[in-house]
Amino acid sequence: MLVMLAPSAASAGPAGCNIVTASAKVTNLGTLYRNGDDIPLVVTYRNDGSNTCDVTDAKIVLTPPDRTGGMGQPMTVAEHLSIPAGTPPTALPAVHFTPDFNVGVSAGDVHMLLSGTTHYPDHDVTSDISSGGGGTLKITDPVASMDVTASPANGPAPLATTYTYAVRNRTAQSPTAVAFTDVSVKDEGCSPVTYASGDDGDTTLEGTETWIYTCAATLPTTGVFTDHATVTGTSSADGRPVPAATGSAAVVVLGPDLTVAESHRDAFLQGDTARHYTIVAANSGTAPTTGTVTVTDTLPAGLTGTAISGDGWTCDAAALRCTRGDALAPGASYPALTLTVNVAADAPALLTNAAAVAGGGETRTDNDTATDPTNVDPARGAAVPARGVAAPAPAPSCTLRAARKLTADHRLRATLRCTRLVSATLTGSARIGKRRVKLPRRHLTLLARHRTVVSIRLSRSVVRAKRVVYLSLTLAAADSDGTAARSVKTTTKLAARRG
Numbered sequence: 001m002l003v004m005l006a007p008s009a010a011s012a013g014p015a016g017c018n019i020v021t022a023s024a025k026v027t028n029l030g031t032l033y034r035n036g037d038d039i040p041l042v043v044t045y046r047n048d049g050s051n052t053c054d055v056t057d058a059k060i061v062l063t064p065p066d067r068t069g070g071m072g073q074p075m076t077v078a079e080h081l082s083i084p085a086g087t088p089p090t091a092l093p094a095v096h097f098t099p100d101f102n103v104g105v106s107a108g109d110v111h112m113l114l115s116g117t118t119h120y121p122d123h124d125v126t127s128d129i130s131s132g133g134g135g136t137l138k139i140t141d142p143v144a145s146m147d148v149t150a151s152p153a154n155g156p157a158p159l160a161t162t163y164t165y166a167v168r169n170r171t172a173q174s175p176t177a178v179a180f181t182d183v184s185v186k187d188e189g190c191s192p193v194t195y196a197s198g199d200d201g202d203t204t205l206e207g208t209e210t211w212i213y214t215c216a217a218t219l220p221t222t223g224v225f226t227d228h229a230t231v232t233g234t235s236s237a238d239g240r241p242v243p244a245a246t247g248s249a250a251v252v253v254l255g256p257d258l259t260v261a262e263s264h265r266d267a268f269l270q271g272d273t274a275r276h277y278t279i280v281a282a283n284s285g286t287a288p289t290t291g292t293v294t295v296t297d298t299l300p301a302g303l304t305g306t307a308i309s310g311d312g313w314t315c316d317a318a319a320l321r322c323t324r325g326d327a328l329a330p331g332a333s334y335p336a337l338t339l340t341v342n343v344a345a346d347a348p349a350l351l352t353n354a355a356a357v358a359g360g361g362e363t364r365t366d367n368d369t370a371t372d373p374t375n376v377d378p379a380r381g382a383a384v385p386a387r388g389v390a391a392p393a394p395a396p397s398c399t400l401r402a403a404r405k406l407t408a409d410h411r412l413r414a415t416l417r418c419t420r421l422v423s424a425t426l427t428g429s430a431r432i433g434k435r436r437v438k439l440p441r442r443h444l445t446l447l448a449r450h451r452t453v454v455s456i457r458l459s460r461s462v463v464r465a466k467r468v469v470y471l472s473l474t475l476a477a478a479d480s481d482g483t484a485a486r487s488v489k490t491t492t493k494l495a496a497r498r499g
């Protein structure tokens with residue numbers, strides 16, 4: 001205890017006072033609290049005993065319990081307080097405290113200390129005046145638990161299973177026994193949940209009991225299913241709800257489960273032909289497929305299907321549908337299907353192709369479709385709307401075809417057709433028998449952006465000498481910047497006219 005003596009000249013207590021009776025206490029600790037409660041602690045002080053002296057510069061410090069129930073951090077409730085003789089019980093503004101006791105700790109003392117300067121008639125004393133008065137803060141910590149099991153926990157679809165819920169009251173039963181009333185179990189994956197056994201007949205869940213509830217469910221589709229159950233109740237200790245306890249059990253429903261994926265690697269341009277999609281059907285389930293599996297593609301407006309095929313599949317190109325009957329192991333995929341399409345000249349900039357899978361004995365059908373968003377670029381040479389960095393243009397593709405007969409004036413006509421050719425530099429050569437002939441530039445006429453007609457006149461001697469001419473024609477076409485060249489070659493057997 002800190003005691004300081006001071007000269008009495010500062011002030012003097014009431015005549016005849018010879019004692020100090022000032023005190024402080026917490027007035028609202030009678031309630032049973034819980035960890036986490038916001039408790040407004042109300043401190044009341046007084047100094048109204050017989051013959052008491054004035055107190056000035058008083059300080060009131062409250063020390064709540066820590067997690068172990070021992071002394072925690074002091075809180076100063078008031079300072080520089082005057083408590084003259086005759087002061088009746090006077091409440092200070094509440095100070096807030098939230099208990100956070102360790103598991104198993106149910107009470108802790110609140111310590112109070114009032115100090116100040118007492119003014120006796122002939123001298124002052126500065127000291128601790130009163131301690132204690134804090135009382136004991138008590139909590140109740142109701143704990144429920146629930147274990148959930150499913151039986152059977154796995155099997156083929158549809159699977160009938162029964163969930164069992166074991167509910168217990170795990171509240172520390174000392175110093176006071178705590179029971180639960182209004183116990184209720186709910187399961188978001190199963191209804192109704194029904195009480196089965198465990199109570200001694202008083203409809204309250206004591207610490208010694210285990211209550212059993214059950215619920216029957218039929219799981220129709222394959223997959224892993226986890227129910228989520230919750231138990232609630234009311235604590236007899238304080239009439240407040242018991243913190244909800246949860247539990248769950250996983251059930252594996254076995255069976256095949258077909259899924260499908262669709263993708264494309266080709267670039268798509270308006271007016272393109274022979275663009276490709278890849279469709280892969282897989283078994284994402286837990287058992288082999290049984291029976292026929294069907295894959296169907298649904299094209300958006302702007303695409304026209306021309307072919308669909310894949311190893312082991314039987315396909316209907318008109319319907320864009322393929323089937324097969326061999327079993328597919330879980331985790332495995334069938335050989336990919338290749339779908340060939342043409343792109344309309346007015347196809348929109350974004351198309352979405354879709355594929356679906358069905359059959360195979362599966363029960364889960366919410367994952368049977370796949371979509372493949374596809375960007376369609378304008379045809380080369382068309383006005384391209386600006387949209388940031390341009391992607392590299394695909395290389396041109398060319399075919400070369402020669403007529404099977406010479407014209408009356410011994411000319412051969414051959415046609416070169418190219419796609420994605422912006423402008424071309426053409427070079428070419430012909431081989432007639434063993435003789436190589438460089439094609440004069442005038443024979444290489446770019447008639448249109450994508451079509452060239454090559455005209456070669458054979459000499460009269462060649463025609464006279466041979467009834468049949470094997471003519472090999474090679475043409476190289478390059479974009480104007482020379483970076484994307486294609487060389488094509490054709491060999492034509494010509495029946496030359498004599499004359």
Ligand SMILES: [Ca+2]
Binds near residue numbers: 201202204209
């Ligand atoms: Ca009972």
Ligand SMILES: [Ca+2]
Binds near residue numbers: 258364366
């Ligand atoms: Ca499926």
